[in-house]
Amino acid sequence: SQTIHQWPATLVQPVGSPLSLECTVEGTSNPNLYWYRQAAGRGLQLLFYSVGIGQISSEVPQNLSASRPQDRQFILSSKKLLLSDSGFYLCAWAHGYEQYFGPGTRLTVT
Amino acid sequence: QKEVEQDPGPLSVPEGAIVSLNCTYSNSAFQYFMWYRQYSRKGPELLMYTYSSGNKEDGRFTAQVDKSSKYISLFIRDSQPSDSATYLCAVYSGAGSYQLTFGKGTKLSVIP
Numbered sequence: 001s002q003t004i005h006q007w008p009a010t011l012v013q014p015v016g017s018p019l020s021l022e023c024t025v026e027g028t029s030n031p032n033l034y035w036y037r038q039a040a041g042r043g044l045q046l047l048f049y050s051v052g053i054g055q056i057s058s059e060v061p062q063n064l065s066a067s068r069p070q071d072r073q074f075i076l077s078s079k080k081l082l083l084s085d086s087g088f089y090l091c092a093w094a095h096g097y098e099q100y101f102g103p104g105t106r107l108t109v110t
Numbered sequence: 111q112k113e114v115e116q117d118p119g120p121l122s123v124p125e126g127a128i129v130s131l132n133c134t135y136s137n138s139a140f141q142y143f144m145w146y147r148q149y150s151r152k153g154p155e156l157l158m159y160t161y162s163s164g165n166k167e168d169g170r171f172t173a174q175v176d177k178s179s180k181y182i183s184l185f186i187r188d189s190q191p192s193d194s195a196t197y198l199c200a201v202y203s204g205a206g207s208y209q210l211t212f213g214k215g216t217k218l219s220v221i222p
Contacts, residue, residue, distance in 0.1 A: 032208050041118075043214035044154075044198070051208075090153050097142045097202040099210055101153035 002027035006091050006102040014110055019064075019078040021105050023091030026072065031093040033074040035066055038088040038104075050074060081109045113137055116199055116213030125222050129186040133199035133213045136180065140201040140211075143175050145184045148196045148215065157197075158184070189220045 003026045013019060025031055035047040046059045048066035056066050063082060067075045074091055086109045091102040116133045123129055131145075142161055146154035158173045160166045166173045172185040182199055196215040202208070 041214070044212040046209060049209065088151075092153075094208055097204070097208055097210065098144070098156060098159060099200075099208075100156060101146075104151075104153045106151070 002093070002100065004091060004093055004100060004102040006089075006105050008105060009103065010106045010108075012108045012110060013081050015083055016080050019076070019081050019085070019107070021076040021089055021091075021107075023074040023076075023102055024072055025093045028072070028093065028095065030071060031095060033068060034092040034094070034099065035074065035076050036090040036092065036101075038090060039086075044090070048076070083109050085109050113211045114199060114201055114213040117216055118214055120217040120219060122219045122221060123189055125189060125191060125220055127189050127220070129189050129193070129218060129220075131184040131186075131197050131199075131216050131218070133182045133201075134180055135182070135201050135211075137201075137203065138177070138180065139203045141204040142202040143173070143182045144200040144202070144210070145171075145173055146198040146200060146212075148198060150195075154198055191220050191222050194219045 005024050032051050034049045036044045038044050048058055050056050050068045053068050063078050065077050089105045092099040114135045144159040145157045147157050148154040160173050160175050163175050163177045170187045174183040196217045198215040199213040200210040202210050
């Protein structure tokens with residue numbers, strides 16, 4: 001069966017510091033991968049998605065970036081965090097339209 | 111007009127009640143309709159999905175789609191305290207990009 005992992009589970013970072021969140025998927029190959037951010041009262045915001053290694057589409061221009069160095073690995077990064085980057089970051093994988101989410105990373109920027 | 115509208119609640123019901131959760135959408139191109147359940151501080155989990163109009167039942171849960179009125183519903187029978195969560199609807203056009211459009215979620219509390 002397929003499993004999706006995210007780490008770290010929680011993170012507290014100062015403004016201006018870098019960020020690296022990692023997502024890995026097991027039990028499937030060539031999945032579509034997604035990064036979402038969920039802020040209180042704002043629903044799920046799609047940040048990036050990838051249909052293959054090195055193929056990244058950005059939905060929201062901001063100080064975040066994403067990379068897919070391996071088939072089942074998806075990384076979310078920032079060079080300098082802003083207060084507004086705080087939120088619950090979710091990775092998801094899909095074959096077709098059914099998306100399956102990871103446990104999430106709660107990021108607090110102080 | 112937002113693509114998917116969902117009443118955020120909160121919705122509070124007594125244990126055993128029938129719960130009705132609803133979303134409306136604006137784009138008639140949407141073909142696939144999904145419901146996710148999200149417990150506090152956890153990732154959303156896919157509950158049910160339906161294609162086009164009609165009903166789909168899974169245990170105590172029934173998903174219903176009315177494409178003529180662009181209205182989707184999730185019914186929970188014999189609600190349990192363990193059903194307390196936020197429920198998100200999601201739609202997909204089938205256009206090949208595999209991007210879902212989510213509602214903001216309805217927070218449900220089932221009181222014992």
